[in-house]
Amino acid sequence: MKLKNVFLDTSIYIKNNFEFGGSKFNKLNDLISAGRIQLYSTTIIDNEVISNIDKTIEETRQFVNSVIKEAYVLKNTSPFKSIFAERKPVNIALNEVKNQYDEFKQSTNIENIPINNVDVDDIFKRYFEELPPFSSKKKEEIPDAFTLSALKQWFQKKEDACYILSTDSDMKNYCEENKELIYLDSLDSLFNLIASEDARYEFVIQVFNEHEDEILENIKDDLFDSFILDDIDGEVNEVDVSDLSFVNKPLITEIGDNYAKLSLVLQFDYTAYCSVLDVESSPYDSETKGFLWKDYKDEIYHGSEEIPVEIFIDNIKLGEEAPENADITAKFNNDEMIFISSPYDYY
Structure with missing residues (x-):
């Protein structure tokens, strides 16, 4: 090589x-x-x-x-x-x-x-x-x-x-x-590019293609706990994620004896159901420069995201037509939170 x-x-x-x-x-x-x-x-x-x-x-x-x-x-x-x-x-x-x-x-x-x-x-x-x-x-x-x-x-x-x-x-x-x-x-x-010179490259692509729907479904299930409000006082209560798809073809970044690592970009839409500070019903004390108490109201935010995803495929062997026992995990957005910003100015 x-x-x-x-x-x-x-x-x-x-x-x-x-x-x-x-x-x-x-x-x-x-x-x-x-x-x-x-x-x-x-x-x-x-x-x-x-x-x-x-x-x-x-x-x-x-x-x-x-x-x-x-x-x-x-x-x-x-x-x-x-x-x-x-x-x-x-x-x-x-x-x-x-x-x-x-x-x-x-x-x-x-x-x-x-x-x-x-x-x-x-x-x-x-x-x-x-x-x-x-x-x-x-x-x-x-x-x-x-x-x-x-x-x-x-x-x-x-x-x-x-x-x-x-x-x-x-x-x-x-x-x-x-x-x-x-x-x-x-x-x-x-x-x-370097991994493509490996004889196992096409096999790894095949394994990914056979499990792509499963990978997307698992990511969808795991996404909920990754959302947080950015510039708003409040909490994310529930998130619906839809239209998940990979933007690019998988890039294989590493191939080992019985494992492979892949890099992709995921795009999706979301609807976030949140409880946010209701400024109008929360009395503000100008002397202490703080709220006497806080009331919260329900808000729904819609958005779209593109985030990096790393796929880890373990327990695979070259030549297996259908590696049913392949262990596949995903790390998305570099293990960082996905921030939801309000379209409104609350303060």
Whole structure:
């Protein structure tokens, strides 16, 4: 199996929430250690990733500080104890994520491609003519142009190709013009590409297809406890979920001796029956800046969602026509709650 050259755009790090110790980056590291992938980058991407880590964590500072100030009663409760234990938790978190990024770069042995020999004339010609990767004359797209030009020149000289992982449509358009650069939109797409070289790939797809209706029904049953009100004082009492379907074909991210992992996107409609604060019938005390008591009323909210789903198929063996004993479980929305926002302004 041929070694795959891979480049990660900053957007991939952002999409995966800089979780360098998470399952996707760990899987990438495993493939690199197994000699399946060589990872490439540029100093531009390195600086962009660090800048975005700074920006993303800094955006949480005001919220975290407000929790420490306004929710002091939670200081000695198990879910919040660690936040109050540190004097400057955001600073500590920032340093941890940066250290994790440094460890990721070291463990994956990323090779930096030099950008000092790029064709500057071609870059600015594309800039003024609004050609990919420029969708318009935006200065912030110039770093991408330098990176892509460097990658193109590098792999032209090597007479090889590189997979460009990005969520940026302008990068996709640029790759379509250059045979050396092959666009993929996610780490899961890369993992699926590698898994497709496994003789068991089609068998796993067959198992999924045979159990798809069962998988959707099980997810539907499990979805109820995942809904929570976002910006409303109240509770979700009941949820009806309908029209469940997978948006994409399954991406197989891993195949083991008797198991497989798949990644999909699920779409569905919901009707949520909720009890929410009735502001009009709840007397407000301006001195204490709080309600004397709270009355609640019934509200019904309708919505549609698209969420990521991971499917785990266990207890399967290659060659079984109908693995009736296959154990199938699903993790949806990255084990996070699904928030319901009110269409009304209650406060």
